[in-house]
Amino acid sequence: MAESVRFNARVVSTHGKHSFVEKNDGTVLEATRKGKKGDVVVGDIAQCLQTSPTQVSVEKIEPRKSLLYRSDDLRTKPLAANIDQVAVVFATRPSYNPHFIWKALLAAETADIPTVIIRNKCDYIQDEAAVRPFIDQLKELGAEVVEVSATKDPEKTREILEPIFRDKITLLIGQSGMGKSTILNLLIPGAAQRTQEYSVALDLGKQTTTAARWFNFEGGALVDSPGFQEFGLSHLTLNDIMRGMPEIRDRVEHCRFTNCRHLQEPGCAVKKAVEDGEIDPERYAFYKELAEEAIARESGRY
Ligand SMILES: Nc1nc2c(ncn2[C@@H]2O[C@H](COP(=O)(O)OP(=O)(O)OP(=O)(O)O)[C@@H](O)[C@H]2O)c(=O)[nH]1
């Protein structure tokens, strides 16, 4: 093949310095990025220059329609690019962390990406009473929630999820063990095995695939992210947090001070709503924790 062949291709997985891109015809090629490290994100459209029959060099990344981040104390990492929606999978067993789901909602809201929440394992009917208030609250917060049982009723699960995922690029996230892989494999048989093939091709071993992976699905795509227990938000500002929580955002105009941070300020409409039982104390505690962290970060920065 001529060395000067150039084309655009989708980044379907990243592994440190290496990534894989998929051409329109379905061919997957190994890609390297010269000079710049770590700026290739799953979901990116990469301008490629073919360097061998199986390899390309990424020359440039096309402008992104969206970019979702997650962060820890040390750094902020892009999770996926160009996604249309985030699907958060959770189940009552093993136990879920409400903060994980709230943080995912907040991160997506800040990145201007809609969210759908998938409650899996609804065959555990004995957990129904405990989980219902949480689901009702998610709906009140404006989230779309669907309930499925990927192993007990795969047919129905497919019926519910197909129309949600069709023609869209969806990032799947969830804490470990919630059934994300089961759902992915139900919709795209063999998806989990394909993930391993990438690692084998690069001789990376099974453990090294830690970034997101792209799978074409019915005119759109499912992007699988690694199971993680925490969804860090240290890239958000205090303003992002206030604007990203509907029950805070809707009350700020009634606070006495226009720059109210809803912590110790007198005449705060948010704190009043907590006292009056209109805002869930747990949601306020979640806000307070994130807000205090953001304030500490912002004051440390200047
Ligand atoms: N009872 C029940 N079990 C399920 C359901 N869906 C998945 N499971 C089981 O839950 C366990 C975890 O499922 P996985 O699909 O591996 O979970 P995951 O979210 O991909 O977890 P990680 O691989 O750690 O990210 C497996 O034993 C599944 O068989 C369900 O609808 N009901």
Ligand SMILES: [Zn+2]
């Ligand atoms: Zn206030």
